[in-house]
Amino acid sequence: MARPVAHGDDLGGHRPAPVYGLARYRRRARGADRTARIGMAVFLGSWAMLFVGLFFAYGFVRARATAWPPLDAPPLPRLLPGLNTLVIAASSLVVARAVSAQELGRRRSAGASLALAALLGAIFLGLQGLVWTALWRGGLVPSGGPYPSVFYMFTAFHALHVLVGLVALTWLALRARGSSAPSPTDVRLWGWYWHFVGAVWAALYVTIYLV
Amino acid sequence: MRPLPVAAALALSLVRGAAAAPPRKEGYGLPFDASADGFRVDELIHFTLLAIAVIFVIVAGMLLFSLVRHRRSHPARYTPGSKTSIGFALGFVALVLLAVDGTLFMHTIVDMRHVFWNFAAAESHPDAVRIEVQAHQWAWSGRYAGPDGKFNTQDDVVTLNDLRVPVGVPVVVQLSSVDVIHSMNLPNFRVKQDAVPGDVTRLTFEARTPGEYEIACAQHCGPNHYKMRGVLTVLPPERFAAWLRTVEADARRAYDPEDAEAHWGWDWRTR
C-alpha cells in the first residue's frame, strides 16, 4: 500500500465543533469552501489587473499633459468624494461584521448588516451622482479631452462595480431573512468583492482627487 | 574536435564575403546598402545567421540521429537524465547565451549608442543636413530650413515624397504625423523610425552612394498604405547645394501666407 500523500488541510482530521461567542475565532476553510475562496482570490487578482491597466493609462496620459488639471477645467470637489471614502470604508466594516455574524450562525444580525452595507453603497452612488451632475453642469464632459476622459471613465467604471456589489448584497440580505439562507461562503466571498471595490476606490480617490 | 574556433573562422569568412559581394538593387538577399553605417546591421545579421545555422545543425542533427538509429527496435534507456546529459544541456545553453546572445547584446549597445541613436554626434557635425518630415495618409511631406537655418519660417523649402540629401554628411530627420502612425523606412540605409502623431521622433543616417532610393511606409496606416512611397535622392555635395539653391528660390516665389496647410513645421527639437 502506498503511503497517502495529502495536500495540507484536507487530511486535517476532524472538523472542530463551532465555538459560539468567540467573534474572532476563525475556522479554516476546507473542501469546497476553500476551493471557492481560492477561486475568488484568483479572480480578484486577475480583475485587479484590469484596474492596473487603467491606472497605467492614467499615468501615461497625465505624464504627457502640459497642465493637469487643465486650466479651463472646473476644480474637482474634494469634500464630497472624501465623505464617500468614509461611506465606503464604513460599509466595508459593516460587511466584515456580516461575514462574522453569518459564520457564527447569527442570521438576523447578518441580514441586518448586509442591508446596512447595501444602504451605504446606495448612498455612495447617490453622492457620486451629485458629483457628476455638478461637474457636468460646470462644463466637464467626457469628450472634453484626456482629463475629463480619465475622470469619467474611472468613476463610472468603478460605480458599475459598486452597482454589481450593491445588487449582490441586497440579494444576500433578502435571502438571509428568508428560508434559503446564503452559505457563509457566499457572504464571505461577496464580502471580499466589496472590500476589493472599496480598495479600488481608495486608490482612485487618491490619484484622481488628491494628487 | 574544437567546433568553436572552426565556427568563428567560418563566421568571419562569411561576414567578409558578404561585405565584398557586389551591390544589388533588387532581388533576393539584403537590398543594396547605400549608407555609411548599414554594414553594422548587415554584419550582425550575417553573424546571427551563421550562429543559428550552427545551433540548428547541432540540435537537429541529434534529433535526426535519434530518428535514424533509435527506432522501435532500439531498447529505450531508462533514465531521467544523467549528470552528463544535464550538464551538456546547461553547458550548451550557457555557451549560446554567452557567445551568441552576448555578442548580439554588446554589438548592438555599441551600434545604437555610437551610431544609430547617437543624435548628438550627428547634430554636432558642422554640415549636418536637417529635415523635418511630416507623414500623413498617404504621403511624406519634407521640410528644409531654408537660408535662415530656422524651421517653421517663411523661407522653408517644402517637398512632397521627395527628399534629397548629400553624400558623406550626417542627415538628421525629425518625424511626426498628422493622422495615424506611419513608419519611415529606408531599406537601403538600414534604418526605420515610426512617425507618431502628437510626438516628434528622430532618425539619423549618412549616405554613401549617390542614387535614387525608396522611402517606404512600414506601419499599416489605412487602405492605401501600400501607395505611401517616396523617393530619397542622394546627390554629390555640390549638386545637392545647387538643388537647394534652386528650391529655395522657388520657395520664396511660391510662398503663400494664406495656405495654412503648408505651414505645418515645428521649431527644431533639441532635446
Add this chain to the structure above:
Amino acid sequence: MTPADQVTPAQALMEAAQPIHAPPTSFWRKYVFSIDHKVIAKQFLWAGLLFLLVGGALAMLIRWQWAFPYRPVPVVGGLLFPSSGGAIAPASYQQIFTTHGLVMIFFAVTPVLIGCFGNLLIPLMIGARDMAFPKLNMFSFWAFLLSQLLVLASFLTELGSAGAGWTTYTPLSTNVGMPGLGQTLVVAAIFVTGVSSTMGAVNYVTTVIRLRAPGMTWMRLPLTIWGLWLTAILNALFVPVLGSAALLLLLDRELGTQFFLPAAAAVRGGGDPILWQHLFWIFGHPEVYIMILPAWGILGDVISFFSRKPHHWYRGTVWAMIVVTVLSAMVYGHHMFLTGMSPLLGEGFMLFTLLISAPSMLIVLNWVLTAWRGSLHLDTPMLFALGTAFVFGVGGLTGLFLGDISMDLYLHDTLFVVGHFHFTMAAASFMGSMTGVYFWFPKMFGRRLDERLGKAHFWFTLLGLTIVFGGQLLAGYAGQQRRLFDPFQYEFIRGLRGLNRWTSYFAFALFAGQFLFVVNFFRTVFSRRARPADPNPWRVTTLEWTSTSSPPPFHNFDRIPEVVRGPHEFSNPDVLRLTGRDFAGQAELLPGGGRPAVAGGKG
C-alpha cells in the same frame, strides 16, 4: 485497481469533496448547456476548428493577393467582392489580414489549445471529477461563442469588419482611421473573449491547485498540465490588461473620450497613441507564450510517451517553463523599439528578450535528449510532436534577429517578422494542437483516427508550413514589408514576385492538405464502422489513459485514483519484470509487494 476495502483516507476525502452526480439526460443539458468539462472541451474544439478553417481561407485570400494583385479571385471572387469585379480591393484587403490574425489567435488556436485541451485534460490528467467551477466553465464557452458571433457580425456592417491590423494600433483603430460599426464590434469581441479567457483561467488555476488527486504532487504533474496551468496564470494576469485597453478604445470610439488621440501633430498634450501599444503588448507578448506553453507541455509528454523513455530532466523543463512565464512579462517592449522609446528602456527590453532564449532553448534540448537513445514509435502524434519541435526551433532561432535593436531597425515590420511569428505562434501552435488532437482523439471520441491519412496530413502540414513561412522569412530578409496590398509598388522588392508566387502555390497546397484532416476527422467521428479505441491505445502512463475508459464516463473516474509515481515511467526494468509491460500507470500498484517501483527521476 485498488480493492474497495483499500481506499486510503486521502482518497476518501477527495471522494467526499467530489461526489458522483447522475449524468444529465435531457438533450439540452447533455450537449448544449452542459457543465461537463469533456463536452465543453468538444464545444471549444468544434468552434475552434470551424474558425481555423475561416482563418485559413482568409490567409488564402492574402496569398492570392501577393501572388496575383489586382486579379479576380477564382471561384469565390465574384461572390465576395462583387463591387470590384471579384478582385480584392485595398479596403477589403486590410479587413482580410486584420481578421485573419484576430480569428487565428483569439478564435481558433486559443479555443483549441486552451479551451479544448485545458478543459479536457486538466480534470482527467490530475484525477478530478470535473473542473472546480463547472458552471463558470459553461459561461466561459458561451461568452466565447458570443465573441465569435460579434466577429462574424462585423462583416455584415456597412463599412465591413475591422481593418486596423490584429494589433489594432491607435489612432488608426479610432474613428480617425476606421469609422464604422465593424471595428467597434471587433474591439467589443476582443473584450468579450477576454472575459471568457479570464473565466477559464480562474477555473484552471483553481482546479490544478485544489483538485489534484491524492499523491499527484506538483512534481508528478504531467508536463501538459504544467503548460496549461502556467498559461492560465498568464491569462489571468494579462488578459484583463488587454480588456482595459479594449475598454478605453471603445470609449474613444463611442463616447468621444480622448485616451489615444493626440491634440495636434507635433505637439504634446491630448491623448497618447503609444499608450495603446504599451497596454496591448503588456498583454500581447505574454500572449505569445500563452499560445505556446500548452503546446510545449503536450510535446514534453508526447515525446516521452512515444520514445518510451522518461522525460529528460523533468524538473529542468518545469523550471524552464516557469522562468519563461515570469520573463514573458518583461520583454514586451521589443515590439516597440522604433516608437521613439527611451534608448535605455529599449536596451533593457533587449536584454530580457535575449535572456528568454535560454530557458526556451533548454526546453528544446530536453525534448531532443528525451528522444536520444529512446525507442521511437513514429505514430502520428509523435510525428506531429517532432514537427512542432522543428518549426518551433526555426521560429525561436529567427527570433534572435528581432529581439535585437539594430537588426530590428532593418527587419521590423517586414515579412521576416511575419515569418518568425508564424513559425512560433502559427506553425508550432497549430502543429502542437494537432499533436493533441491526434493523441487524445481516442479519449474524446472513443475511436482512433486513421493513421495513414494522419501521416499524409502530417507531411503536407510540416512541409507546407515550413516552405510557406520560410518563403516569408526570405521575402522579409530582402526587405518586403508586411500588410502591403501590392508589395510590388516598391522597386526594391520587384524581384520577389516569383518568390511570392511560389510561396502562394505552396500555401494553397498546405490549405488543400488540411482537408485530409477534415475527412479523417468527420469520417471517424460519424462513421459507424470506425474502430473503437481501447482505454489505453498508446500504452502510456497518465491517469486519463490508465485509470478510466475511452471515452470516460460522466464522472471521469469510478474511484478517484491515488497517484504513486510521476507521469513518465517508461522502460523501467523492474516494471518490465513484474508486469511484462514497459510502462506503469501513474496510479498503478504493481503486483508482488506494496512498494511501487521507484519512479524515473526525483519526482
